[in-house]
Each structure stands twice: as C-alpha cells, then as structure tokens.
Amino acid sequence: MPHLNLDTISRYLEIPPEARKLLERPERTTTVNLNFHAADGSLVIGQAHVVYYNTCRGPAKGGIRFSSGVTLTETCLLAELMVWKTALTGIPFGGGKSGICIDPHSLSRQEKISAVKEFVHVMRDDLQNGRYVPAPDMGTGESDMAVIFGETHLSESVTGKPVRIGGLPGRREATGRGVATSIRLAAEQLLGSKPDGLTVAIQGFGNVGSWTAHFAQQTGMRVIAVSDLSTGLYDPNGLPIADLMAWQNQGKLLKDFVGLSAISNADLLTLDADILVPAACEDQITPEIAEKLSAKVVIEAANAPTTDQADAVLTARKIPLVPDILANSGGVIASYVEWHKAKSGSLTDVKETYATIDQLICRTFESVRRVSSQHGVSLRLASSILAVDEVVGAMEARGWI
Numbered sequence: 001m002p003h004l005n006l007d008t009i010s011r012y013l014e015i016p017p018e019a020r021k022l023l024e025r026p027e028r029t030t031t032v033n034l035n036f037h038a039a040d041g042s043l044v045i046g047q048a049h050v051v052y053y054n055t056c057r058g059p060a061k062g063g064i065r066f067s068s069g070v071t072l073t074e075t076c077l078l079a080e081l082m083v084w085k086t087a088l089t090g091i092p093f094g095g096g097k098s099g100i101c102i103d104p105h106s107l108s109r110q111e112k113i114s115a116v117k118e119f120v121h122v123m124r125d126d127l128q129n130g131r132y133v134p135a136p137d138m139g140t141g142e143s144d145m146a147v148i149f150g151e152t153h154l155s156e157s158v159t160g161k162p163v164r165i166g167g168l169p170g171r172r173e174a175t176g177r178g179v180a181t182s183i184r185l186a187a188e189q190l191l192g193s194k195p196d197g198l199t200v201a202i203q204g205f206g207n208v209g210s211w212t213a214h215f216a217q218q219t220g221m222r223v224i225a226v227s228d229l230s231t232g233l234y235d236p237n238g239l240p241i242a243d244l245m246a247w248q249n250q251g252k253l254l255k256d257f258v259g260l261s262a263i264s265n266a267d268l269l270t271l272d273a274d275i276l277v278p279a280a281c282e283d284q285i286t287p288e289i290a291e292k293l294s295a296k297v298v299i300e301a302a303n304a305p306t307t308d309q310a311d312a313v314l315t316a317r318k319i320p321l322v323p324d325i326l327a328n329s330g331g332v333i334a335s336y337v338e339w340h341k342a343k344s345g346s347l348t349d350v351k352e353t354y355a356t357i358d359q360l361i362c363r364t365f366e367s368v369r370r371v372s373s374q375h376g377v378s379l380r381l382a383s384s385i386l387a388v389d390e391v392v393g394a395m396e397a398r399g400w401i
C-alpha cells in the first residue's frame with residue numbers, strides 16, 4: 001500500500017487508473033547479502049534493501065539508512081517519500097532508498113568501510129550508470145559517501161560527499177537549513193508572527209535536528225528543548241546550541257552534558273513551545289501525543305514522524321503541520337545541486353547553496369498554500385495533490401500510461 005492516500009487525493013485530482021496501478025507499488029525492490037570480514041576475521045553476512053519506488057522523473061535518489069531496525073517496508077516508505085519530495089520541489093529525480101540492516105555502532109570504522117564497499121560491489125552497475133544516486137540518511141554520513149566515491153571514481157554517483165572530494169559546500173547542513181526556512185515561513189504566514197523570540201522544541205539532535213536548531217537560533221528563535229535517544233534537554237531561556245553541537249560532534253550523548261535540566265522525549269513533544277519539530281524518526285507523533293500537543297505549528301523535519309491517525313487529530317484540532325516532503329526537502333535540493341555540479345565540473349559556494357534551498361522552499365511553500373486554500377485542505381494534502389499531479393504528468397509525457 002502506498003503511503004499517500006490516493007483515494008483522498010483523487011477527490012481533487014484525476015488520477016488515471018493506469019497511473020494509480022503504477023503508484024500503488026514500488027517499481028523495483030532488491031534485497032541482497034552484504035558479506036564482509038569483521039576485525040576478528042569472522043564472516044559477517046548482513047542484509048541490505050534497495051528500493052526504486054518510481055523513476056519516471058529521473059534517476060532514483062535517496063539516502064542509505066544504516067540501522068539494525070531497517071526493514072523492506074520502511075525502505076519502501078522512504079523511497080516513496082522521495083518520489084513525492086522530488087516531484088513537489090520540481091527536482092528531476094525519481095524516488096529511491098537503501099537500508100543496511102546492521103547496527104553501525106556495532107562496527108569499527110574499518111568494518112563499516114568494508115560494509116559500504118560491499119554495498120558498492122553489489123550495486124556497482126546502478127551506481128556507475130547513474131540509475132541510483134545515494135546520499136546520507138540515519139546512520140550514514142559524508143565519510144561513507146566518500147567511500148562510495150572512492151569505489152566508483154565518479155563524482156556524480158553519490159551526493160553528500162565531503163567538500164574536499166567534490167561535495168557541496170553547505171550540503172551537510174542543507175536539510176536543517178531548509179527546515180529552518182520552513183519554520184520561518186510558517187511563523188510569518190501561518191502564525192502571522194516574526195520568528196524573533198518564538199520558542200522551538202526539537203526532537204532528535206542528529207544531523208537534521210542540530211542544524212535546524214542552529215539556523216532557527218540564527219533567525220532569532222529560542223530553541224528551548226532538544227533531545228537524542230539518551231535524553232532531552234530543556235531551558236526556557238534558550239539552549240546553548242553551539243556547545244551542544246560541539247559535544248555531539250565528539251560522539252557524546254546529551255545525557256552526559258552537565259548543567260541543563262532533563263526532559264523526556266514524550267514531554268518534549270507536548271511541551272508548551274510555539275513550534276514543534278520532530279527530527280528523529282518515523283511514527284513519533286501518535287494520536288495520544290497529538291491530543292496533548294501544545295505547539296501552534298508542527299514542522300516535520302524527520303520522514304513520516306506523524307502517524308495517519310495523529311495527523312487526523314491535528315487537522316481536527318486545527319494545528320497546522322508543514323509536511324516532511326516540503327519541510328525536509330533542503331537535503332535533496334542540495335543533493336541535486338551537488339549532482340549537477342559534479343556532472344558539469346563547475347564550482348559553487350555555501351551562499352549559493354543556501355540561496356537555492358531558500359528559493360525553492362519558498363516557491364514550493366507558496367504553491368502548497370495556494371492549493372491548500374483553493375481546496376480548503378491541509379498543507380499535507382495540498383502537497384500530495386501537487387506532487388502526484390507532477391508524477392502523473394511525467395508518466396503521461398513518457399508514455400508510461
């Protein structure tokens with residue numbers, strides 16, 4: 001079953017039956033063994049899933065998640081989200097995703113390199129012919145993308161690389177940059193308020209959450225709570241985000257940071273803050289949380305952090321929500337710029353990266369608001385209508401339907 005509710009969308013948009021059939025299932029799913037040797041010489045047989053959900057609009061684009069909890073169902077969901085995200089923002093990519101079902105914390109650096117090299121080995125044809133273009137996701141980062149580049153020797157075969165080997169200045173923080181831009185737009189256009197002084201609570205202090213906090217603070221917002229898996233930290237006067245990022249960059253957990261009050265992840269989600277940003281993982285805002293949520297607006301930085309039932313509760317409570325396929329699209333926007341630059345050999349700077357992200361998110365936000373008020377529907381449904389329209393149009397143009 002697709003994540004998007006095509007029945008609801010078809011009340012506002014004609015979806016031809018052939019298109020529906022194609023959108024209801026992934027184009028291709030692959031499950032492979034990843035065999036490599038651990039430091040003690042023993043053989044590790046890991047598993048990886050690679051999903052191309054729909055590549056009508058371009059090569060399958062989507063990150064590699066590295067976690068023991070990865071499943072094929074989750075990889076399909078994340079690949080599908082990439083279809084809608086790239087379509088909504090007008091990036092000429094299709095939707096894909098990979099999941100490596102191994103706990104990255106159980107591996108040494110050398111073992112992780114071996115696992116990533118093995119991933120390239122089994123996916124080599126698709127990576128080299130440009131059919132699949134990976135990027136970082138939970139559990140992977142720029143050093144893993146550097147390993148992929150080292151194996152393919154093709155700069156455009158992977159995005160999210162370190163800047164010194166063809167990565168894009170600003171790519172590391174791109175998703176958080178886009179989330180912060182979405183927060184600013186939501187503050188101005190949905191709450192009718194300047195960002196200055198608004199309070200923000202962020203669940204998840206990894207790549208996306210920490211950079212969101214950084215940029216939100218830069219625009220004058222007060223980040224009063226953040227969390228990782230170990231704990232949440234709270235200060236109503238605003239947290240020392242730079243210190244927390246430096247702490248986390250040393251590989252340390254928030255629970256070991258001294259001098260701040262702790263807050264549980266559940267309490268963080270219902271905290272009295274103007275803006276709530278789930279930036280950890282799927283299914284964090286449940287119907288129970290949605291009933292108790294105090295924020296005036298929710299900005300989905302993580303992929304699919306709100307369950308369908310919780311989404312209905314928020315809609316009924318008239319709490320606006322900026323959906324993942326819009327709010328966290330900064331990463332794929334920057335990835336597109338990186339891919340494009342790799343193909344052309346040209347250079348760019350961080351200012352240009354930020355400007356591209358801001359411009360595309362502002363433009364998309366405007367279109368989503370227009371469709372939302374035209375049909376009297378939520379921002380999530382408006383985003384889905386626009387995205388599906390794009391993909392169906394592309395399928396017609398290519399003669400798929």
Ligand code: NAD
Binds near residue numbers: 136175302332
């Ligand atoms: P990450 O691994 O860098 O960070 C995840 C953070 O969330 C960590 O602080 C972790 O401790 C915390 N966390 C995980 N599970 C949690 C839980 N159950 N409760 C509380 N905290 C929890 O990952 P990331 O790259 O920041 O990705 C976060 C989310 O954003 C994911 O949904 C990912 O798919 C999505 N996303 C990431 C990017 C990107 O560029 N990295 C782009 C788009 C979307």
